């Protein structure tokens with residue numbers, strides 16, 4: 486198992502490149518299942534989660550490989566085993582996104598029911614409700630979701646809202662399934678995240694007829710078949726936001742490339758409130774921080790609100806602000822595993838239900854700490870770069886699920902991170 490040893494404090498300075506978006510790439514790769522033939526997907530980051538999906542798609546019968554340019558080829562000419570096995574699915578919750586395309590393509594799909602994870606229960610009831618509305622028959626068998634639609638799916642107006650608002654992968658699943666449904670599907674309370682827009686753009690290139698991207702109402706005119714295409718996934722706005730905080734927390738200066746500020750309005754708003762300067766460039770921005778950090782209140786919301794996937798990272802920054810901040814988690818109310826670890830580094834954060842009260846301290850102090858989930862571990866890396874002394878972070882496999890070459894990228898701009906196998 487790998488650990489990070491991180492020496493701090495450092496002041497980051499330089500140019501850093503954002504990789505392709507993991508959360509855009511995953512459903513896009515799954516939607517390649519909808520077309521017979523070879524789809525080519527570019528800028529797919531090399532991550533543990535992507536490798537799991539490659540394995541899963543291969544197990545269904547697709548031929549998947551990365552070429553010398555690092556493009557992923559998915560040849561879905563033959564899909565002869567529409568079964569997402571537990572041994573693969575359990576490694577990554579996002580595996581659920583094969584359900585919609587499989588049932589649309591094969592008339593049957595069996596996918597192991599995903600369990601909970603470190604950030605909460607994470608049910609899939611809305612995915613199943615949406616597929617049922619499209620005419621699929623769904624039952625549970627030995628812990629597997631079995632969805633059948635031998636005569637195909639039929640379009641309909643579907644409300645996809647849930648107790649926490651829209652669902653990203655739920656919207657992705659119903660969107661993918663409805664492209665091949667008979668007639669028109671309208672998804673109300675659809676997720677508006679840029680990753681869903683990227684997916685819809687990919688599907689439209691394949692021949693789907695989707696309108697309303699970026700809005701909570703997606704309209705899909707079903708078509709008989711889709712064709713394989715080539716597509717480049719968007720930059721990862723969560724990785725970009727993590728680098729913005731990295732510049733801010735180290736009082737440094739980073740030019741961040743391949744980053745669309747248009748997709749990050751809420752993040753820019755909060756960072757500027759905290760005293761971080763963000764100057765747009767042609768393909769990203771320059772982030773600097775010279776003064777003190779100002780406390781701010783932050784509430785996570787669905788897009789275009791502040792993303793839950795940057796909550797932990799922002800908490801690390803606010804832990805060093807001049808006063809008290811309140812962070813309210815409205816998407817995953819239990820997503821606070823990082824609080825205890827940051828407190829081990831001398832932060833002063835109190836959790837009360839879905840709220841964290843962050844009393845700013847002067848500095849983080851290095852300590853041995855443990856990564857609990859992907860974004861929490863990114864936040865701990867940020868805290869460690871600002872901390873005084875050498876921090877050891879164990880279980881960094883969490884970070885490898887979602888950040889491509891993170892220590893190489895950060896070391897190139899002044900971080901001191903050593904990866905060790907123990």
Ligand code: EPU
Nearest residue numbers: 508579607608609610611612647649652653654655816859
């Ligand atoms: N929810 C339900 N029922 C459902 C589906 C969701 O109640 O059927 C609830 C969830 O429990 C949660 C809320 O709705 O409270 C939103 O969850 P959502 O379905 O949007 O999450 P997701 O699609 O499973 C994606 C990202 C997550 C990100 C969330 C929220 C991918 C692969 N994952 O998950 O990313 O946190 O949207 O933006 O796209 C990460 O990258 O670290 C990560 C966890």
